[in-house]
Amino acid sequence: MDLKTMYAEVASRIDAMDFSALFSGFTPFSFALYDESACVLDGEYIQKTDAFIGNTAILYNNAYIAIWNVTSHDSDMDVLAAKIVHEMFHAFQHTQKEERFPSELEVLTRYEYKAGNLTMKMKEHRILIQLLEHFDSTLFKTFLQLRAHRKRHFPYEYAYESAVEQIEGTANYVEMEALKQLDASKYDALLVKKQKQIVTPEALIPVRIMSYDVGALLFNILKTHSTYNVERITKAPFSQVMLKDFKGESINTKVDVRINNVIEKHHEKTRKMISKAQNKGECVLQGKYPLTKLNVYDARYLHPYAVSTFFVAYEDGKEETMLYGDCVMALDNDKDIETLYLMRDERL
Numbered sequence: 599m600d601l602k603t604m605y606a607e608v609a610s611r612i613d614a615m616d617f618s619a620l621f622s623g624f625t626p627f628s629f630a631l632y633d634e635s636a637c638v639l640d641g642e643y644i645q646k647t648d649a650f651i652g653n654t655a656i657l658y659n660n661a662y663i664a665i666w667n668v669t670s671h672d673s674d675m676d677v678l679a680a681k682i683v684h685e686m687f688h689a690f691q692h693t694q695k696e697e698r699f700p701s702e703l704e705v706l707t708r709y710e711y712k713a714g715n716l717t718m719k720m721k722e723h724r725i726l727i728q729l730l731e732h733f734d735s736t737l738f739k740t741f742l743q744l745r746a747h748r749k750r751h752f753p754y755e756y757a758y759e760s761a762v763e764q765i766e767g768t769a770n771y772v773e774m775e776a777l778k779q780l781d782a783s784k785y786d787a788l789l790v791k792k793q794k795q796i797v798t799p800e801a802l803i804p805v806r807i808m809s810y811d812v813g814a815l816l817f818n819i820l821k822t823h824s825t826y827n828v829e830r831i832t833k834a835p836f837s838q839v840m841l842k843d844f845k846g847e848s849i850n851t852k853v854d855v856r857i858n859n860v861i862e863k864h865h866e867k868t869r870k871m872i873s874k875a876q877n878k879g880e881c882v883l884q885g886k887y888p889l890t891k892l893n894v895y896d897a898r899y900l901h902p903y904a905v906s907t908f909f910v911a912y913e914d915g916k917e918e919t920m921l922y923g924d925c926v927m928a929l930d931n932d933k934d935i936e937t938l939y940l941m942r943d944e945r946l
Contacts, residue, residue: 601668604633604675605638611679615779620683620772622829627655627689629664629682639663643721648920652893653908655688662689676780684773690766698835700761702894706904707933708754711804711861715752716802716856718744719759725814730793733823746841747849757838759809764835766806767813767827774814799856803864806897813837851907868898871905871946875926878938882921887935888913889927891920902929902936905946910938 599607607633619626630639630650639658649656653666664685669787672678679725725741728734749756778785792811795801802808820828820836890913892906899905904927909918912935921938924946928937 601631601636601638602641602643604678605785607675608679608682609641611675611780615683615776616664620775621687621690621768621777623694624687624690624772627662627664627686629686630840631666631668633668635647642736650921651891652895653679653685655692657692662692662804664689667907674784676777676784679780680773680777683776684769686915687704687769687772688765691769694831696765696831697833698761700758700763700765700923702897703729703889703892703933704896705758706892706894706899707929709758709803709899710755711803711864712752713853713857714756714851715748716805716857716861717851717928718748718849719802720797720799720854720857721851722748726812726819728798729819729823730815733819738819738823738944742841743847744849745837746844746944749838749841750848755805759805759812760835760837762806762809763813763816763837766810767817768782770810770814780815788808791850798858799854800863802857802860804898806894807896863896865900868900868903868905871898871924872900872903873928874940874946875905875924875941880939881937882940883912883935883938885936886930886932887938888941889933889935890918907946914940 608629609800612626617796619627626941628640630637630644630646632638632650635652639646647658649658650665650667651658655662655664664682666678666682666685681704687915722741722744725744727735728802729738745756774785774788777788792815796808798816817828820826824840826836826840832839889904889910891909891911891933892904893908893910897906905925906927907924909920909922910925910927911918913919921940924941926939926946927935
């Protein structure tokens with residue numbers, strides 16, 4: 599299916615949606631579909647700019663639009679339309695002056711995978727599934743107690759997860775609700791998939807990706823069963839606000855050995871990626887260059903190396919330079935790039 603035909607298929611589905619039922623005040627935005635050779639915006643071919651990277655919302659001609667990089671996986675037009683709505687919601691967040699975005703470049707080097715935190719998270723996720731199936735106020739209090747414990751003992755990690763749950767979790771919730779309007783059976787299948795995924799230890803890392811699903815499912819529960827207005831733009835993420843008046847007690851929990859294994863496998867994979875880049879990649883940069891962008895979706899860090907897939911951008915003088923391909927970067931104490939190895943023709 600060519601891009602123009604695909605665009606028309608998606609647009610017809612989006613036009614039929616009731617956006618007011620998805621999120622208060624949310625309305626459709628323009629969107630673009632693009633691949634390596636072409637780009638369609640508002641039903642017409644355009645010349646895409648360097649801003650067209652990944653799947654997100656960008657500022658284009660002084661207006662926010664949703665963009666989607668079409669691949670061979672995008673064969674279900676209902677699913678694709680719902681994903682476009684997800685990216686439209688990010689455009690909506692920007693226009694609403696949303697400030698709860700996480701500082702991903704800082705998080706890259708500061709967030710730590712700690713077995714104690716992730717063991718608690720897994721307990722929360724099991725309760726979350728029970729709450730989705732049948733809400734119980736006592737069980738919800740147990741859920742809050744686990745979260746309060748993590749917020750107290752793993753404050754930085756909890757703050758980051760909360761921010762992703764806010765920004766990506768709400769967008770993921772809107773995406774699921776959009777899919778429900780298009781095909782309820784596909785929504786049901788997706789809900790089952792997400793519930794299975796959040797209790798799979800191996801899916802805990804990267805935590806950013808896990809937080810998409812956890813945020814969406816938790817948002818659903820809060821919207822349905824709490825008095826807190828989760829659709830209101832505030833200064834703090836909903837995962838922080840829901841604990842504001844909760845006085846939980848510390849919990850003694852034995853670290854799950856499976857979680858330790860997952861963390862070690864993640865670090866080992868990162869070490870292999872670093873080694874591969876150093877041995878097979880091209881050293882394209884040496885010096886001191888401020889890192890400005892990377893693929894935060896599945897970025898990795900193992901001191902002093904950062905790993906980014908598909909692209910990276912850095913400041914060279916006053917200009918921003920974009921490189922395409924998987925890469926490994928050695929970062930200095932200022933988190934600037936000292937050395938960059940680029941994989942041009944194969945993946946890490």
